[in-house]
Amino acid sequence: MEWVFDKLGLETKWMRKKREEHDLLIQTSEGLTALQEQYLEYMKRSDDNDAEIRQDIKNLTSAFIEKEIFDMRWEINNFAIQIADGKSCNRDSYQHCIKTYEKYEKILHDNNLENGEVKISMELINDSYKEKLKGGF
Secondary structure, three states: OHHHHHHHOOOOHHHHHHHHHHHHHHHHHHHHHHHHHHHHHHHHHHHHHHHHHHHHHHHHHHHHHHHHHHHHHHHHHHHHHHHHOOOOOOHHHHHHHHHHHHHHHHHHHHOOOOOOHHHHHHHHHHHHHHHHHHOOO
């Protein structure tokens, strides 16, 4: 019967409903395929953005570490210059500088960097500190 209606170009309610369900299934399938492609594109963009964010964090961390090292180096060297110029410094200043040097060394060690000129400044600071302690500070 279906074949006869099909040959005559007639369509029954049942045949129309079956065709509409088929068309709806095809549309849904195409929609899901498009959504899947869009999802994959978003995931790729997300991965790219994550990589950029990771790189930015590395750059910021590196810049922060460089600034920390520079500030500590400047503070230690400046204190050594004050001592070399004969300016009087109190015990807290010495202890603060020694603690700053310990932090400085830790940062250098953690980042596989080397200390250069600050060692000389610290020798001067330690020698002066020892003399002050012997003198009764």
